[in-house]
Amino acid sequence: MEDCMRKLVSIVIPCYRSAEMIGGVVADINREMEKLQEKYRWEIILVNDCSPDNTFDVIRELCREYTNICGVNLARNFGQHAALMAGFHQVKGDILVCMDDDGQTPAFAIKDLLQGLEEGSDVVYAKYEHKHHNAFRNFGSRVNDLMLKFMLGKPADLYVSSFFAARRFIVDEMLRYQNAYPYVIGLVLRATRNIKNVTVEHQDRKAGESGYTLSKLLGLWFNGFTAFSEKPLRVATMIGTGCAFLGFLYGLYTIIKKLVNPMVPIGFSSLMSALMFIGGMLMLMVGLVGEYIGRMYICMNNAPQYVVREIVGEEEGEMDTDQKEETVQKKQEKPQEQ
Structure with missing residues (x-):
């Protein structure tokens, strides 16, 4: 007892x-x-x-x-x-x-x-x-x-x-x-x-x-x-939205700059920098989504x-x-x- x-x-x-x-x-x-x-x-x-x-x-x-x-x-x-x-x-x-x-x-x-x-x-x-x-x-x-x-x-x-x-x-x-x-x-x-x-x-x-x-x-x-947690996916969405917004602002800046001064050349280096930045962020987001999908796949296979x-x-x-x-x-x- x-x-x-x-x-x-x-x-x-x-x-x-x-x-x-x-x-x-x-x-x-x-x-x-x-x-x-x-x-x-x-x-x-x-x-x-x-x-x-x-x-x-x-x-x-x-x-x-x-x-x-x-x-x-x-x-x-x-x-x-x-x-x-x-x-x-x-x-x-x-x-x-x-x-x-x-x-x-x-x-x-x-x-x-x-x-x-x-x-x-x-x-x-x-x-x-x-x-x-x-x-x-x-x-x-x-x-x-x-x-x-x-x-x-x-x-x-x-x-x-x-x-x-x-x-x-x-x-x-x-x-x-x-x-x-x-x-x-x-x-x-x-x-x-x-x-x-x-x-x-x-x-x-x-x-x-x-x-x-x-x-x-x-x-x-x-x-x-x-x-x-699903917060990493939300962060990825917010970063993607932010990058798209920055790209839009940069596009407006380029157009206004060309209208104000038609002699200003369009910079190849700035274009490549923007492409590298956006491409890198896209790969990061795709990799994060792939991490989730990969774990879901492993769990579905009863690992x-x-x-x-x-x-x-x-x-x-x-x-x-x-x-x-x-x-x-x-x-x-x-x-x-x-």
Whole structure:
């Protein structure tokens, strides 16, 4: 009866090149969640996004060591948001918590996110006062924030990050999205606006380097504004209208100039400049429309969000949660006894 009164927290972590870090992250989570075990039960879902190192081997060992862990191995690299969606399909809890695999999202802050949900919010995002990222990642975060404000209507005072907690109905709403280009932030914003921030200390990366490259960040931005907003097409229309208006004004200027001074030669360079400008804008607009059409074509062909190669820890996942927590505690106490 007591077990039924406690809410189950499902912690989803997408993993990439994290063989050296993920063990410490899991240990931190179990240690911090044990402090909250009077109110919460917990499970951890680790999704390996086809890491080139031995990350899934480490996940497999963690599933053997802790009975509250489920490991998902994707067949190829689908990206962070697709990996999150793969983890969401394994979630059994009343509350979802998403974290990074690098240790920069501190496990001790989970209680603050859960407190925010208890106060009535549907989603609670961690807000970092000072991010311990390099200049490239910080620049990418600022661009992503501007894109979210303009394209998806994110409130200006809302800070979004990869460390957040959400209620079960938000998870169910996100799982309704079946297209090939998931974008978790867009799915959250279209489900609810009852979102708050909790200030969290951003920690140094435990080991390794970030897997985000410029091409991956550009792909993420394209995915965000083409999957959940029609504003780029409206911007394209406005730019096309503006170019046509400027061309009309330039034509009037050329005619008036010729009438006032018939000796003025018609400039070849100005004509070519105008043609290059208008032609470039037209190609840009056609490319943008083609991006939308291409994504529609891929979705119509039922391209998968992700492909699961293997799932480990399912058998243990069927155990009673009290048994899970007891096993976790024994595993952590064993080194002390020795």
